[in-house]
Amino acid sequence: RYSLFYNHLKNIEESEGGLDKFTKSYKTFGVNQLADGGIYCKEWAPGAEAVFLAGDFNGWNPFSHPYKKLEYGKWELFIPPEDGCSPVPHGSKLKVVIRAQNGALLYRISPWARYVVRDEDKVNYDWVHWNPPQSYIHKNPSPKRLKSLRIYESHVGIASPEGKVASYKNFTYNVLPRIKDLGYNCVQLMAIMEHAYYASFGYQVTSFFAASSRYGTPDDLKEMIDVAHSMGITVLLDVVHSHASKNSEDGLNQFDGTDSCFFHSGYRGNHQLWDSRLFDYANWEVLRFLLSNLRMWIEDYRFDGFRFDGVTSMLYHHHGIGTGFSGDYNEYFGLHVDEDALCYLMLANHMINSLHPECITIAEDVSGMPALCRPVAEGGGGFDYRLAMAIPDKWIQIIKELKDEDWNMGNIVHTLTNRRYEEKYIAYAESHDQALVGDKTLAFRLMDAEMYTNMSVLMPLTPVIDRGIQLHKMIRLITHALGGESYLNFMGNEFGHPEWLDFPRIGNNESYHYARRQFNLTEDDLLRYKFLNAFDRDMNKLEERFGWLASPQAYVSEKHESNKVIAFERAGLIFIFNFHPYQSYVDYRVVAFKYKILLDSDAGEYGGHQRLDHNTEYFSEEYPHNYRPNSIMV
Numbered sequence: 001r002y003s004l005f006y007n008h009l010k011n012i013e014e015s016e017g018g019l020d021k022f023t024k025s026y027k028t029f030g031v032n033q034l035a036d037g038g039i040y041c042k043e044w045a046p047g048a049e050a051v052f053l054a055g056d057f058n059g060w061n062p063f064s065h066p067y068k069k070l071e072y073g074k075w076e077l078f079i080p081p082e083d084g085c086s087p088v089p090h091g092s093k094l095k096v097v098i099r100a101q102n103g104a105l106l107y108r109i110s111p112w113a114r115y116v117v118r119d120e121d122k123v124n125y126d127w128v129h130w131n132p133p134q135s136y137i138h139k140n141p142s143p144k145r146l147k148s149l150r151i152y153e154s155h156v157g158i159a160s161p162e163g164k165v166a167s168y169k170n171f172t173y174n175v176l177p178r179i180k181d182l183g184y185n186c187v188q189l190m191a192i193m194e195h196a197y198y199a200s201f202g203y204q205v206t207s208f209f210a211a212s213s214r215y216g217t218p219d220d221l222k223e224m225i226d227v228a229h230s231m232g233i234t235v236l237l238d239v240v241h242s243h244a245s246k247n248s249e250d251g252l253n254q255f256d257g258t259d260s261c262f263f264h265s266g267y268r269g270n271h272q273l274w275d276s277r278l279f280d281y282a283n284w285e286v287l288r289f290l291l292s293n294l295r296m297w298i299e300d301y302r303f304d305g306f307r308f309d310g311v312t313s314m315l316y317h318h319h320g321i322g323t324g325f326s327g328d329y330n331e332y333f334g335l336h337v338d339e340d341a342l343c344y345l346m347l348a349n350h351m352i353n354s355l356h357p358e359c360i361t362i363a364e365d366v367s368g369m370p371a372l373c374r375p376v377a378e379g380g381g382g383f384d385y386r387l388a389m390a391i392p393d394k395w396i397q398i399i400k401e402l403k404d405e406d407w408n409m410g411n412i413v414h415t416l417t418n419r420r421y422e423e424k425y426i427a428y429a430e431s432h433d434q435a436l437v438g439d440k441t442l443a444f445r446l447m448d449a450e451m452y453t454n455m456s457v458l459m460p461l462t463p464v465i466d467r468g469i470q471l472h473k474m475i476r477l478i479t480h481a482l483g484g485e486s487y488l489n490f491m492g493n494e495f496g497h498p499e500w501l502d503f504p505r506i507g508n509n510e511s512y513h514y515a516r517r518q519f520n521l522t523e524d525d526l527l528r529y530k531f532l533n534a535f536d537r538d539m540n541k542l543e544e545r546f547g548w549l550a551s552p553q554a555y556v557s558e559k560h561e562s563n564k565v566i567a568f569e570r571a572g573l574i575f576i577f578n579f580h581p582y583q584s585y586v587d588y589r590v591v592a593f594k595y596k597i598l599l600d601s602d603a604g605e606y607g608g609h610q611r612l613d614h615n616t617e618y619f620s621e622e623y624p625h626n627y628r629p630n631s632i633m634v
Contacts, residue, residue, distance in 0.1 A: 002379040026296040030112025037081030046073025047258035055094035100257025125250040136219035140229040148549035149486035152184040163512035168220035183540025186234040199503035206251035242310030243276040281340040305360030314341040349382025373423035388425040404581035409559040416482040427483025435501040443496030473601040492517040494536035531607030557591040591628040
């Protein structure tokens with residue numbers, strides 16, 4: 001693998017003048033404004049017989065501006081300035097016109113288009129030339145690389161209680177302050193790369209270089225990131241390089257009239273489950289396109305890194321379909337591994353680390369590929385973090401299948417601590433996956449229909465609501481403290497957002513009712529959501545103070561099956577969890593030296609029963625317990 005990576009890197013150095021020049025292609029491909037007012041256009045369309053540029057600027061004449069054919073399937077066009085001004089005005093609509101091998105004229109959006117919009121009366125998107133007289137100027141430096149990542153996974157469009165597509169401006173002025181107050185220091189943005197189908201959650205990308213226009217303009221997004229930086233918040237992009245939408249009118253598919261171009265042709269170029277196209281990572285121009293795409297998001301928009309979606313699909317020719325992973329090394333090495341895709345990921349991480357070492361990369365991989373988060377120089381994938389995807393599955397399985405008295409403490413601890421040595425994991429109890437229609441969030445699984453009737457403080461605290469609120473806090477805290485080297489939460493889940501997430505589509509009569517986040521629920525003093533919200537905030541603030549995510553893995557001193565107690569030490573703190581459904585304990589001995597309560601899920605401000613005295617200091621005695629010389633009674 002390292003040899004394949006090194007050969008690619010060597011070829012880039014020899015034939016392209018280095019990785020820096022190779023990945024700056026986003027500044028030359030597509031339609032670009034020159035300093036003298038002229039326009040330079042460049043495309044890669046190896047299957048085209050001829051290429052033209054048409055648009056508002058030439059009255060949509062498909063033949064007046066032909067491209068010149070270059071080597072290796074590239075085409076270029078220079079349009080001189082008119083009286084010192086650009087011949088293609090800002091805001092004008094454009095199309096690349098491809099004469100296919102069968103003679104047909106195909107009107108396409110450039111793969112490198114920076115801005116595409118859809119009129120309400122149209123189905124397809126239009127390419128709009130984005131060259132404002134004054135682009136947004138960033139005012140704030142990017143935050144320094146964080147030791148402890150507390151990630152708030154977000155979707156701009158649903159970030160409002162109103163039933164509509166919310167905007168970048170709304171997120172900037174209404175949601176970012178909330179994220180800051182909750183103690184999260186990183187926001188991970190979904191569905192930013194333009195996608196024609198809103199209900200795809202942003203995972204069917206049509207224009208890779210365009211920020212989604214349904215939320216606002218590119219400058220609105222730049223301002224949003226700049227304001228986040230002013231708050232000390234790191235901003236990550238959920239990048240989709242694992243596949244692309246099948247759209248051809250406003251996507252990459254059949255751009256040059258052939259079945260291939262950016263993708264594998266035939267069966268290998270189609271994803272069976274996602275109904276999308278699969279990139280040919282062995283193709284030189286595909287590497288240029290994808291690597292330049294990453295660099296553009298970093299340098300133009302100032303993103304601080306990426307969460308790579310669908311890495312498991314990329315790593316294997318079977319794409320993880322119908323395949324289980326047990327950890328046997330034969331599952332990770334063999335002809336079923338797509339070495340070209342893996343090499344691309346190594347190149348991507350090497351490029352990011354070389355040119356922007358402050359940036360962070362995260363792999364969404366469910367397979368457990370060894371060394372994915374080790375440096376490329378060691379033959380690893382080069383990622384900084386990987387998602388601990390087994391953890392949310394474990395919580396769902398426990399809540400769905402087991403009675404409270406049958407919860408297995410050893411199994412919970414094993415799932416939370418089972419990670420590859422010296423590879424950093426992002427722990428999470430639930431993400432957007434669990435919030436989607438067809439699934440349930442933890443809060444909804446725990447409290448279900450009673451969330452509609454019994455979340456008011458004016459109503460008696462029922463056993464279902466009481467159990468749900470307490471377990472919701474405990475599950476999140478133990479996942480936060482024991483599960484990894486970073487923590488992630490999907491927007492709204494911190495306060496137990498009711499119901500599910502469902503985008504407007506034919507099946508729900510194009511309704512926005514479930515495509516929103518009801519942040520207002522936490523601001524109503526008569527609702528119990530405020531308790532969960534306060535606990536989540538104070539949990540993050542405590543991590544900010546003590547930094548357990550940046551500390552070595554916890555030492556688990558107790559996992560007692562009959563008592564349903566888990567106790568562990570991390571970052572100088574003692575964490576004690578009593579998961580017993582009905583048994584409390586007096587003078588319970590745990591390993592410790594001295595302690596004072598810092599966070600208590602049973603506190604009144606978190607909807608608890610206030611059974612513990614927070615003013616008491618507890619001192620240890622020289623009484624050996626669980627292989628430690630000192631212990632205390634709690």
